[in-house]
Amino acid sequence: MERILVLGAGTGGLVAANLLASHGYPVTLIEKRETHLFQPGMLWIAFQGHNPSRYTRPVKELIRPGVELVHGEVVGIDLGERLVHLADGRTFTYTTLIIALGAHLDYDSTPGHRELVERYGDFYSGASAAEKMWSHFKELTSGRLVIAAADPLYKCPPAPHKAAFLAAYTLRRMGRLGSVEVHLALPFLHEYPSEVIARIVAPKLEEAGVRVSTLFTVESIDVGEGKIYSLEGEELDFSLAAVIPAHRGPTVRMEPGEVLDEDGFIKVDKYRLNVEGYDDAYAIGDASNAPTSKTGVTAHLGAEVVVDRIMGYDSRFNGRTNCPIVADGTASFVISSYDHPPVPVKFTRFKRMLEDLFIASYWSSLMYPERWAPIFRAYFNATDPRVISGGW
């Protein structure tokens, strides 16, 4: 009997499961958490004091009839035997598997990191970590807030920039931007991995009053002394710091192990998204090694491609990104695909309105992806990097 198993109820997993159910497929969705978090919300919780309830929903309220929800933690996947093992000993079999388990945050490869997150929270480790960051940030009256990363590969490439912008605007509103320095330390050569985007973001950061260091990859953190040391041999003092952890593939036992790359991400055909060597298993979103940004947009678009393929269409994922960079009242997007590097996209109010619309549509787009598909398709076609290659 046909059974499609979807592992993980993040953006990609929910879109895939709900879309499949809408087409009448029997779907089982396995998730260890009770609640789904809109992950960019952590930025607003941590640096603007938003209520976490705005960005969290019970998973069971986000699935449609036809999706069977199983609460449990996946610990093993056997692709040859078509088996999925849960921590509590249960075993599931499948005819088609969609792995959407996200990335694992690795605090232990950076000395002092775990202590830093336990003390101050951050904007990556969950809604309560973000609340903890806000509780410290709102009390900061002098000194330096450092926003940095332990590795150049992390989900949502503009996240540290957004954190710096939001923090700077909050401090300005509090009248503290003069006495508190917002310092963005990036593990890249320029203010953004893509130089085209760096040229657009750099003046905006300056205008917002954010100090920037480039080529600063966090190597270790001394929480007691308030110092961060970089791989490149520099150091920064901090009063408060949030460091993006190194990302690894999901922590499940995988058979065969060869389908994992050196960081534990699942090797896929970057267009078809099937696990290398298997046509009945797919990996989408952060869990895969597809050479594009790890973001909710790529997870959502990847889920649509996989569902199309399960239905028999020859859909291909083109690696499209649409990473929003939110500044004060304006926004820009990092728009690229496998075949096209990021295009210059100016900060405008209109794009901020679009981003606010995307955020407002989030819960609905997880549950009813097919209703939003024509709207998103129109947007993605109109803003295809080949169409707007000269700039937008």
Place this chain on the structure above:
Amino acid sequence: MSERITVDARGMACPGPITKLVRAYRKASPGTLIEVLATDPGFKPDVEAWAKRTGNEIVELAEENGVIRAVIRVTGKK
């Protein structure tokens, strides 16, 4: 003989090759040679800027049949 690490970043677009270099650099001990192979044309100026800023030595930087080959000696680590 020095320890040698090879990083194959062929086919990766910017900033892929530098990201891979940074990750190899994290694991490398002083004196190690890191060899990076890349096809992204932006890699040449990027690796030069990276080496200059981090105090590491470029032993070799050549392009052949569209493949850029950079060999870096780790001299920027204590």
